[in-house]
Amino acid sequence: MNDARTLIQAGCTADIVAHCIVVSQLALSLAERATVALDRELVQQGGLFHDIGRSRTNGIEHALAGVEIAKKLGFSEQLIHIIERHIGAGITEAEAVKLGLPQKDYIPLTPEEKIVSYADNLINGVRKMPFPEALDRFIIILGPDHEGVELFLKQHHEIQSWMK
Numbered sequence: 795m796n797d798a799r800t801l802i803q804a805g806c807t808a809d810i811v812a813h814c815i816v817v818s819q820l821a822l823s824l825a826e827r828a829t830v831a832l833d834r835e836l837v838q839q840g841g842l843f844h845d846i847g848r849s850r851t852n853g854i855e856h857a858l859a860g861v862e863i864a865k866k867l868g869f870s871e872q873l874i875h876i877i878e879r880h881i882g883a884g885i886t887e888a889e890a891v892k893l894g895l896p897q898k899d900y901i902p903l904t905p906e907e908k909i910v911s912y913a914d915n916l917i918n919g920v921r922k923m924p925f926p927e928a929l930d931r932f933i934i935i936l937g938p939d940h941e942g943v944e945l946f947l948k949q950h951h952e953i954q955s956w957m958k
Contacts, residue, residue, distance in 0.1 A: 797842075798811050798814070798815060798842065800843070800846075800867065801814055801842070801843070801846055801849070804846050804849040804863055804867075805849035805850070806845070806846065806848060806849045807848075809919070810845055810848045810849070812919075812920050813845065813917060813919060813920055814841065814842050814843065814844065814845050814846075815842065816917050816920045816922070817841040817842075817844060817845075817910070817913050817914050817917050818838050818839075818840075818841030818842040818913075819841070820841070820913040820916060820917060820922060821837045821838065821840065821841035821909050821910050821912075821913035821914075822834060822837055822838045822841065824837075824909050824912070824913060824953065824957075825837040825838075825906075825909055827956075827957045827958055828905065828909070828953075828956040828957065828958075829956050829957070829958050830905050830956045831905070832904075832905040832906050832909070833872070833906055836870075836872055836873065836876070836906045837906050837909050837910060839873055839876075840873060840876035840877070840880070840906055840907070840909075840910040841910050841913055841914075843860070843864065843869070843873065843876075843877060844860070844876060844877055844880040844910055844914055845860065845880075845914075846860045846863050846864065846877065847859030847860025847861070847862075847863060847877065848860075849863065850863075854881060854893050854894075854895065855894075855895065856881075857877060857878050857879075857880060857881045857900065858878070858895065858896070860877040860878070861874055861877055861878050864877050872904070872906065875903070875904070875907055876902075876906060876907050876910050878900060879900050879901060879902045879903070879907050879911065880902070880907070880910050880911045880914055881900055881911075882900075882911075882915075882942045882945065882946070883902075883911060883912070883915060883932075883942060883945040883946035883948070883949045884899075884900055884901035884902050884911065884942075884945050884949070885899070885900040885901070885942070886899060886900075886901065886941060886945075887899045889941065889942070901945075902949070905956070908949060908952065908953060909953060911949065912949050912950065912953050915928050915932070915946060915949075916928050918931070925950055928946075929943070929946060929947070929950075932946050
């Protein structure tokens with residue numbers, strides 16, 4: 795249950811598997827530099843499985859599909875929360891309704907959730923982007939006044955404050 799074979803068995807494409815491996819590596823690298831208490835193995839697993847729902851859909855609802863798959867596979871609640879809350883830099887309840895998701899917050903809460911979400915935002919396919927490029931990408935996709943841009947900025951500043 796704890797390697798890329800699980801992603802393949804779930805139906806993820808080679809591109810998705812490669813992306814998940816790179817996100818997992820970056821997330822673990824960030825976790826190793828963090829000064830806050832966190833579970834590094836959970837971060838590594840969260841990075842690896844955050845996009846398991848892309849085996850069913852590439853839409854925003856891939857997080858919900860991932861939760862369903864993760865529950866069937868017996869993943870821990872903490873890992874399921876990472877999968878559910880990794881989209882964007884988090885999605886507020888109001889934005890979730892606009893996007894057609896169930897009405898609830900999808901904001902990363904724990905350090906592990908925040909690091910996986912952040913790492914995912916810094917990886918485009920398998921290429922790591924510097925934060926300014928990732929931020930520009932957010933602005934282009936969402937628009938400069940979208941709340942997701944501010945959430946990403948807040949996430950960046952918080953995680954940078956944890957780095958040694």
